[in-house]
Amino acid sequence: MPTFVYMTRCDGCGHCVDICPSDIMHIDTTYRRAFNIEPNMCWECYSCVKACPQFAIDCRGYADFAPLGHSVRVRREEDKATISWKIKFRDGREKNFVSPIRTTPWDSIKSPSEYAAPSAEAMKSQELAHEPESLKVAALPALSRDRFKQGLV
């Protein structure tokens, strides 16, 4: 379902241009509003739909296999940490779903440099950051070279 943009809702803010992983949301030079420049390179990932503050972007299923008359609308609310979906079938049936998206405040992740600097010993070991504590087992498992052999198993 390549995306498209409603003329009367888009204010040309460019959030979709900034987020699109495929670089296909661009600003039209005449209308100063966004549009999908390459629908056949759209993955329907909804990154732009979710990012649009004006709810101006929607999707229309790929013409090759999606009959018209459906819609899948989304509202992603970072402050509530939820995402809400409304699916409308071609025949009018509807389904609604709400899911959590995050359990901690946005921007609350600590930089790795806020943790105590690792020792030279740790640098030499096979342990990665926060191990072995974050593994929740006593020690990082390991193998020895003699456990490997050639041939069929």
Next chain:
Amino acid sequence: MRRRKTVLVDADILVVGGGMGGCGATYESRYWGRDLKIVCVEKANIERSGAVAQGLYAINCYMGMHWNENQPEDHVRYARNDLMGLVREDLGYDIARHVDSTVHKFEEWGLPIMRDPKTGRYQREGKWQIMIHGESYKPIVAEAARKAASEIYNRIMVTHLLMDNKRANRVAGAVGFNVRTGDFYVFRAKAVIVAAGGASHIFKPRAVGEGMGRTWYAPWSSASAYALPILAGAKMTQMENRIVLTRFKDGYGPVGAYFLHLKTYTQNAYGQDYEPIWFETLKERVGDYVNRHPVPTCLRNHALLEEVKAGRGPIRMVTKEAFQDPHKETVGWENFLGMTIGQAVVWASQNIDPKEINPELTTSEPYVMGSHATCSGAWASGPEDYAPAEYQWGYNRMMTVEGLFGAGDAIGGSAHKFSSGSFTEGRIAGKAAVKYVNEADREGPEVSEAEYEKLKKTIYQPLENYKIGRNEIVAGTVSPSYLLPLHGLQRLEKIMDEYVGGIGANYTTNEPLLNRGLELLDMLKEDLALLGAEDLHQLQRAWELHHRVLASECVTQHTLFRTETRWPGYYYRADHPKLDDADWHCFTLSRYDRNSSKWAMEKAPVYHIID
């Protein structure tokens, strides 16, 4: 030619690609390299880039060691079995032993992981998979990477790696261009970690109109994970091991949760279970491998393909029973909304409610990647503490080029890492790169201005080609002087489809077809010098095509080299229709010489963990 600004960026560690692997590499590099300058460069925006851009509903690689659910050895055996005996067990074990710490960190950062209400443990979807509400998986992981990096450069398409002025086999950085400003970027770095994406759109997709973007793997996965190391002279492995996915028709919606958690199952158009029939005949091709549990992914594909060829399609997923349970119905839909929204759209548009209709399945076109049920990628040095001598020549995850590391799709042999394992492999590479920078080469490499100036001219050439050629014609897309990137892409997809085992050839090829395919790829490579780009966006497409073509040539060379059919259901060498353990229980390795454009092929031994 219009004068383009050159921006020089110096870094200790340069991470190319800000997906799961790149974010892991950036985070870990900072943890161990407190004073180092760590730079991550991404062609899109790390907030929503890579294969996890739209989210995930499951984490497919988690041991659960502290609940005694699985041990790393178990995962190695599982991946080995699924890939018909051939995986780098040292690399796979390494990811498996670390991956739980990654997942625990994700949960601490705020990723909602579902819990089993009875046990309090993570909700299992299957033996290896746990279920998540992962709509914001990528933004959460990107936040961790942003906190860790010295600088993140979004919207820069990296086109080439730079080599040291004095040592031919030592990486020195990378070059690329800003897709928005058009500025030329030169990154000079002591170590480079390639964590770019695998390859969609090298084989012709099933949908060729608007729907060509609805490939199973993201359309922005443009094979940079392979082209960058290949051009730098790194050895590649198992590039013939492309993957074909059995998925819901047209939207390629995932089936994992359906099979494992919802307990839905497949049947042919007449309501019959078709798999046992074909598993019986598969014994002639692959022997004992068909009796293993779980049945390898490729062999299950094979049964579906044969059943369709026998005229008993479409194959359907029986969902009507499971979907009567409202909880299971919710899981079924949220599974799509969390990671493949397009499938929900297909079903809504065609009035398919799985409560009432059993939806159709299909097999996708082939993809090349290193992180799913397949293991194409660069040949990398293994972990220092136990890797066999033949798998160890330097720091962990260092390729055969000095100072060049990789993670995720870029590293070959370590199948079934998925999102959590790719992040973990990035962490492994990140720590190793810090060690390398601190111990091995403190001076760092030297970048030659002449080298990057030459690349600068090459990179912007498609804009020149277009500008000049466009004046010859009145209007439209047909020019005798240049090809548009889409033209080149479609030619590539047609060649790969018809000669290298795509959907149009029933995934079948042979030596004469492969040789003819290589001839046509050669001409396509020549024509790439005549690509025309109307603007910077098309310039990005032009360089994505360059990467795809080089990776495709590598895939074709490997497919030619391995004279057996190791993974029926992924592809068939019709001239060598059986699995051949006597000659081919080994890895295939290639090395490309960028000066002569010649490929050198060799075999490398497979080491197994003693059971």
